Amino acid sequence: MNLAKQYWELFLVFFKIGAFTFGGGYAMIPLIRNEVVNKKKWLGDNEFMDMLALAQSVPGPISLNTAIFVGNKRLGFKGSLFTGAGVILPSFVVILLIAILFTQFKDNPVIERIFKGIRPAVVALIAAPLLGLGKSAGVKLNNIWIPIAVALSVWLLKVSPVYIILISIILGILYFLFIKLKSKK
Amino acid sequence: MELMDLYLQLFVSFIKIGLFGFGGGYAMLPLIQREVVDIHGWISVSDFTDIVAISQTTPGPIAFNSATYIGYTAVTEAGFSTGYGILGSAVCTLAVSIPSLILMTLVCTFFFRLNNNPWLQASLSVLKPAIIGLIASAALMLMNGHNFVDYKSWIIFGAVMIASIKKVDPILLIVLSGVAGLVLY
Numbered sequence: 001m002n003l004a005k006q007y008w009e010l011f012l013v014f015f016k017i018g019a020f021t022f023g024g025g026y027a028m029i030p031l032i033r034n035e036v037v038n039k040k041k042w043l044g045d046n047e048f049m050d051m052l053a054l055a056q057s058v059p060g061p062i063s064l065n066t067a068i069f070v071g072n073k074r075l076g077f078k079g080s081l082f083t084g085a086g087v088i089l090p091s092f093v094v095i096l097l098i099a100i101l102f103t104q105f106k107d108n109p110v111i112e113r114i115f116k117g118i119r120p121a122v123v124a125l126i127a128a129p130l131l132g133l134g135k136s137a138g139v140k141l142n143n144i145w146i147p148i149a150v151a152l153s154v155w156l157l158k159v160s161p162v163y164i165i166l167i168s169i170i171l172g173i174l175y176f177l178f179i180k181l182k183s184k185k
Numbered sequence: 186m187e188l189m190d191l192y193l194q195l196f197v198s199f200i201k202i203g204l205f206g207f208g209g210g211y212a213m214l215p216l217i218q219r220e221v222v223d224i225h226g227w228i229s230v231s232d233f234t235d236i237v238a239i240s241q242t243t244p245g246p247i248a249f250n251s252a253t254y255i256g257y258t259a260v261t262e263a264g265f266s267t268g269y270g271i272l273g274s275a276v277c278t279l280a281v282s283i284p285s286l287i288l289m290t291l292v293c294t295f296f297f298r299l300n301n302n303p304w305l306q307a308s309l310s311v312l313k314p315a316i317i318g319l320i321a322s323a324a325l326m327l328m329n330g331h332n333f334v335d336y337k338s339w340i341i342f343g344a345v346m347i348a349s350i351k352k353v354d355p356i357l358l359i360v361l362s363g364v365a366g367l368v369l370y
Contacts, residue, residue: 019244021244056208056209057309058285059204059285059288060206060209060281060282060284061210061247061248062209062246063246064249065289068285068286068293072290073293080289080293081286084282088245088278088282090244091243091253092245092253094243094244094245095240095249095254096253096257096271098239098243098254099253099254099270099274100267102235102239110367113367113370114364115231115235115366116334116366116369116370117362117363117364117365117366117367118362118363118366119231119234119235119238119331119332120332120338120339120342120345120362121238121342121362122241122327122332122359123234123327123328123332123333124345125241125349125359126214126237126324127324128345130317130320130321131350133317133320134314137316138314139314144314146311146315146317147314147321149318150314150318150319150321151318152322154215154319155325155326160219161205161215161219161319162205164318164319165205165207168311168312168315169312171311172307172309173307176303176304177307
């Protein structure tokens with residue numbers, strides 16, 4: 001296959017992933033796996049799991065991170081530009097159209113009634129998966145104070161999430177050093 | 186405001202959102218809300234909730250969706266034409282992607298075996314439970330008088346919460362609560 005065609009293929013596969021991953025996040029992992037591991041065989045199963053762990057450890061949406069990873073692995077930095085553009089483009093076009101339309105119809109009373117019903121539902125959809133997510137993030141009785149302290153300080157004290165993230169990383173590393181020093185003694 | 190200043194502010198805000206957007210999805214909501222609602226006032230808190238709803242029902246992660254939507258809205262609300270609004274969308278979407286592109290490229294080039302790196306594990310040990318707290322704060326921040334207008338809002342909230350825990354499809358739940366809004370209000 002010639003090079004231009006390979007770039008195009010990268011773009012297309014991730015365009016498809018970008019177009020069909022509703023709600024983003026974890027829902028799309030099976031779809032990515034199917035395309036990248038089963039169909040195209042660009043990554044092995046273990047490599048896929050490794051990539052997933054990395055994509056979740058780096059900031060930014062998981063879909064974009066995996067797209068960049070696969071593109072880079074296939075055809076280097078230029079490859080990652082094609083996969084990145086592919087995964088972003090579908091939602092960009094859809095949301096742009098909605099934004100253009102929505103700003104015109106926003107004050108329409110029917111639309112307002114619909115969204116009055118939807119808004120509390122959105123909050124419920126954010127809150128509902130918390131228990132399951134907490135379990136998979138390793139929240140137990142001995143560290144449940146961490147999410148509680150974070151939630152309260154961001155909600156009530158208006159602490160910026162930027163500080164929360166920086167402090168969490170620093171605390172994690174300090175704790176690691178502390179354990180290391182203790183085990184040396 | 187001058188158009189170039191606005192573009193620059195949007196660009197900086199969304200670089201920040203991309204850079205500190207650990208955990209993807211809902212974990213990024215408090216940061217996005219802080220930047221675009223609290224600090225810059227580009228959109229109202231109800232509009233922000235609407236974006237989350239739209240994001241649930243369209244492809245792509247919330248970070249891209251809000252970047253695209255807010256880029257357009259902030260520029261057109263400031264009195265500039267549709268064309269400049271589209272450019273605003275592009276600026277924000279690009280900005281939110283740049284940190285991922287740089288960090289994932291570094292990961293691919295230098296730290297391919299980062300997964301078993303004890304330092305990375307250490308920095309994630311506190312960050313992972315903290316991210317759960319960020320998601321909880323996103324829900325708490327949206328539980329306000331703009332989104333919960335009366336007792337009916339709470340009924341919708343409770344019903345969607347239970348249905349969501351029972352794994353009913355979120356897109357279906359949003360559609361149903363939109364219908365509920367139409368009937369109830």
